[in-house]
Amino acid sequence: MAIHKGSEGTVHVGSDAVAEIKSYSVEENSDTVETTSMGDSARTHLASLTSFSGSLDVFWDETDTAQLALTVGSSVTIKFYPEGTATGARYYEGSAIVTGVSRSASFDGLVEASISVQGTGALSFTTA
Secondary structure (H helix, E strand, O other): OOOOOHHHOEEEEOOEEOOOEEEEEEEEEEEEEEOOOOOOOOOOEEEEEEEEEEEEEEEOOOOOHHHHHOOOOOEEEEEEEOOOOOOOOEEEEEEEEEEEEEEEOOOOOOOEEEEEEEEOOOOEEEEO
């Protein structure tokens, strides 16, 4: 069984790695359509349309090309690498629209940003 530490992961926007990532998530969903008909004793369903969304929490870095590309409304190719980018590593890739950017800071902390994306099209699972 292969397991990986979270610190192995990274996220890329196009070919650029996002700097200063604290955490990320990617979520896949599938709609269903009901196929139950009269006389059935239990509801039945079929998988329908799929979708994905994601988010990144980062330490804000105004010099990072990838962070600068993640502006609200922009369309990006995003890649989530759970196990790093070495040859043979598996990763998720898809086209997405940046739906939100939230920046925060406190007097005793660092400036941080939370970025939300909504996938447009399928999320693929492939090998580096």
